Amino acid sequence: MLLLIGSYIFYSSWSWNFLSLLILSTLATFFIGNKIRQSEGRAKVYWMRGGVFLVLIQLLYFKYFNFFIENFNDVLKLFGRQDHLGLLKIIFPIGISFYSFRMIGYLLDIRNNKLKEIPALLDYSVFVAFFPCIIAGPIDKAGPFLKNLKSKREFSSLSFSDGLRQILWGLFKKMVVADNIAAITSPIFESYHTLNGSTLFIGAVLYFIQLYCDFSGYTDMAIGISKLLGIKIQPNFNYPLFAQNVADYWRRWHISLTSWLTEYVFTPLSIRFRDYDKYGLIMAIIINFLVVGFWHGAEWHYIVHGLVSGIMFIPVIRKGKMNKKIKSQSNLIPTKDELKNIPVTFIMFALLMVLFFSSDMKMALAYYREIFSLSFFRVPNFKFQKLIALLIVFTLVIEWIHRDKEYALKDLFIRNNRVMRWGFYYLLIFLICLFYIAPKGFIYAQF
Amino acid sequence: MDRNEVLEKLTPIFREQLDNEEIELNAETTAEDIEEWDSLSHIQLIVAIEKAFGIRFTSSEIQSWDNVGEMIDSIISK
Numbered sequence: 001m002l003l004l005i006g007s008y009i010f011y012s013s014w015s016w017n018f019l020s021l022l023i024l025s026t027l028a029t030f031f032i033g034n035k036i037r038q039s040e041g042r043a044k045v046y047w048m049r050g051g052v053f054l055v056l057i058q059l060l061y062f063k064y065f066n067f068f069i070e071n072f073n074d075v076l077k078l079f080g081r082q083d084h085l086g087l088l089k090i091i092f093p094i095g096i097s098f099y100s101f102r103m104i105g106y107l108l109d110i111r112n113n114k115l116k117e118i119p120a121l122l123d124y125s126v127f128v129a130f131f132p133c134i135i136a137g138p139i140d141k142a143g144p145f146l147k148n149l150k151s152k153r154e155f156s157s158l159s160f161s162d163g164l165r166q167i168l169w170g171l172f173k174k175m176v177v178a179d180n181i182a183a184i185t186s187p188i189f190e191s192y193h194t195l196n197g198s199t200l201f202i203g204a205v206l207y208f209i210q211l212y213c214d215f216s217g218y219t220d221m222a223i224g225i226s227k228l229l230g231i232k233i234q235p236n237f238n239y240p241l242f243a244q245n246v247a248d249y250w251r252r253w254h255i256s257l258t259s260w261l262t263e264y265v266f267t268p269l270s271i272r273f274r275d276y277d278k279y280g281l282i283m284a285i286i287i288n289f290l291v292v293g294f295w296h297g298a299e300w301h302y303i304v305h306g307l308v309s310g311i312m313f314i315p316v317i318r319k320g321k322m323n324k325k326i327k328s329q330s331n332l333i334p335t336k337d338e339l340k341n342i343p344v345t346f347i348m349f350a351l352l353m354v355l356f357f358s359s360d361m362k363m364a365l366a367y368y369r370e371i372f373s374l375s376f377f378r379v380p381n382f383k384f385q386k387l388i389a390l391l392i393v394f395t396l397v398i399e400w401i402h403r404d405k406e407y408a409l410k411d412l413f414i415r416n417n418r419v420m421r422w423g424f425y426y427l428l429i430f431l432i433c434l435f436y437i438a439p440k441g442f443i444y445a446q447f
Numbered sequence: 448m449d450r451n452e453v454l455e456k457l458t459p460i461f462r463e464q465l466d467n468e469e470i471e472l473n474a475e476t477t478a479e480d481i482e483e484w485d486s487l488s489h490i491q492l493i494v495a496i497e498k499a500f501g502i503r504f505t506s507s508e509i510q511s512w513d514n515v516g517e518m519i520d521s522i523i524s525k
Contacts, residue, residue, distance in 0.1 A: 112510045247487075262486045270490045271506050281490060317487070 003126050003229070010131035011095070018093035021058070026128045028054060029103040030121055036110045037118055048111040052104050059100045062093055067298030095134040097295055101260055102128055106142040108264055119146045130231075132222035136215070138236040138256035145233065153230030162410070163227030165425075169409035170220025172428045176435045177395050178214035180388055181206050183437065188382060189357060192367055197376030200367055202384070207357050208350040209392055212241055214443045215254070220407055234259075239403040240349075241396070244341035246312045249349060257292070265291050281317050286310035296356075301364050305355035312348070330404040391435070450474070453519045460499055464492045474516030500525070 012019050032051035039047055106124070109115040119127070119142075127145050188195060188203035195203075219236040226233045234256045243249035250258050266288040273280030286307065293306020334342070351371070358364035370376075399408045413421040448456075454472055462470050465483040478484040484492070496518075497503055502525040512518050 112507065114511070114513070267486055267489070268506060268510065270486075271493070271509050274490050274494050277494075281487060 001122060003131075004122060004129065007126065007129040007131040007134065011129060011134055014135065015094040018096075021093055022099065022129060023125075025055065025058060025100075025103065026125050027121075029107060029128075030124050033107055033110050033124075034118060036107060044111060048107055051107040055100050055103050055107075059096060062096055064294075064298040095136070098137045098139055099128050099134055101139045101257075101295075102142070105139070105260060105264060109142055115143050119150075123149055130226075130233075132225040133233060136218050136222075137254075138219060138222065138234045139260050140234050140256065141260075145231075148232050155230070159227050159230070163224040165409050166220045166224035166227065166407050168224075168425060168428055169407055170217040170222075170224060171432055172217070173213040173220065173395065174217030176431050177391055178210050178217055179437055180391065180435055181210035181213070184384060184388060185210055185357075189359075189363075192363065192370070195370070196378045196381050197371045197373050198378055199380040199382040201371050201376060202380060202382075204354050204357075204367075204371070205347075205350045208346070208353045209241070209396075211353065211356075211443060212237070213395070223407075235406065239399060241346060242338075242342055242400065242403055243345050243349075244338065245316065245345055246348075247316050249345055250309075257295070261288055261291060278317055282314055285313045285317065289313070300361050301355050301358050304361065304364070305352065308352060308355060312352075330402075332401065391431075448523065450516075450519055450523065453522050454515070456499065457496065457515070457519070460495050461492065464488065464495050472515050474514065474519065476515040477513065496522070 008019060008023075011022060029051055032047055032054070035047045036044055036051065106115070106127070110118070123146055124142075126149060127140070127142055130140075130145075133140065185203055185207045188199065188206075192200060192203070216237040223233055223235065236254060236256050238252040238255065240249055240252035243252050266284050269284035269287055270281055273283050276283070287310075289306040289310030290303060291306070292309065293303040296302040296305070351368075354367050354371075355364050358367060398412065402408045402410065402412060405411055413424055454474070458470065458472050461472060461481070461484075462468050465481060465488055467481070467483050470481060478489070493504065493509060500522055502522065504521060508521045512521070
């Protein structure tokens with residue numbers, strides 16, 4: 001009960017006017033979940049569809065309504081019509097994309113008999129509104145989360161200190177690395193039309209690292225806080241900057257969203273299209289990534305980002321290389337394969353980021369045009385702070401050394417003496433204080 | 448066909464589709480236990496099983512399986 005009240009107070013502090021929407025949709029989906037469990041045959045399917053439709057309709061209204069109106073008006077213009085539909089002033093409820101996906105997952109799990117027991121309303125409400133995860137995920141699955149919530153939680157100093165350590169690493173990545181890179185990337189993106197190709201390329205690379213540190217920093221804090229409460233939640237990142245190919249990257253980046261989509265979008269579609277062999281898989285993966293793009297927002301550049309991500313998967317599927325999972329390594333010196341694959345994958349996804357951070361397709365296309373022009377070979381015409389490069393290298397080295405661990409700080413200096421370990425923690429705290437700049441919101445809180 | 452016979456027939460299909468000769472199946476085996484069994488290879492596996500047994504699963508059957516044992520139940524029920 002305390003967790004639920006705390007979560008609602010936390011949500012109200014971000015978006016008090018939408019608390020009632022959160023509570024109402026929690027009640028509605030809980031009721032529909034019960035109906036799905038009780039019904040048989042077609043009725044079961046209808047209740048499930050009705051529930052998913054209800055969640056999607058609120059998501060579509062708040063997040064996508066104006067997108068459809070704008071595009072409808074563009075089509076009217078194409079046919080020479082001067083009249084147009086007016087846009088609505090819709091305020092976006094924070095966290096709606098995250099909690100909506102939790103609700104849909106819950107309903108589908110009941111329908112597919114994956115959730116063996118219907119939870120109590122109180123537990124379900126905590127699952128939907130759990131405060132560390134409501135703003136920007138991870139998007140947990142109902143089964144493991146509820147099992148965890150119900151099991152007896154006892155205080156353990158080991159897991160408490162583990163949680164604190166993860167929060168510290170998350171804070172460092174967010175406040176030192178991400179926010180300070182943002183101080184470089186923001187002016188680059190604002191004046192991109194005056195900058196040359198090499199500068200814009202560095203801007204894209206920096207943004208990739210910034211987004212990773214921002215989002216994985218948030219996630220580390222969310223997981224760390226949950227650990228303090230004795231609740232284990234799903235991981236969201238597994239060192240994606242060190243991915244070795246496209247499939248490997250998507251197994252490491254925003255894991256809770258990609259595994260959600262794999263289970264509820266890609267798998268059902270690929271089952272349906274299975275008679276078309278690899279073409280069926282390609283169709284399913286393209287639709288899956290279009291949903292990823294659209295999930296991020298009602299903007300064409302997100303949708304194209306999703307489409308390109310799906311297209312990038314085609315060679316992997318055609319080669320049949322998708323079922324060769326890369327084992328996680330812990331060697332300090334990179335292997336030949338790592339030296340060859342990691343930089344190529346990194347640059348590929350850094351370039352893809354242009355579609356992500358651009359404010360619209362016009363900016364993305366102009367940005368790409370400049371990167372792929374001869375000005376790429378010129379000296380950057382932007383003054384970069386060298387200290388930031390040092391911070392990035394420091395962070396990446398720590399992450400590289402411990403890339404087989406849950407998070408980079410987990411076992412760092414654990415076996416060494418206490419002075420060394422605490423010295424390192426104090427160094428991180430010192431760097432956080434030193435590089436602290438006015439707090440910026442989390443990038444993923446806008447989705 | 449009893450459960451053991453189905454399991455015996457499934458093992459070489461898994462080995463061939465997932466390209467791993469060391470796979471040993473039992474009723475409790477899940478995708479977590481076999482590294483090569485991921486969301487993409489899962490579909491190829493289903494198509495191969497349907498072909499070998501001359502059956503057709505429904506979408507909801509496929510999505511309800513938690514382990515190989517439940518997959519065997521579906522095959523026997525056909």
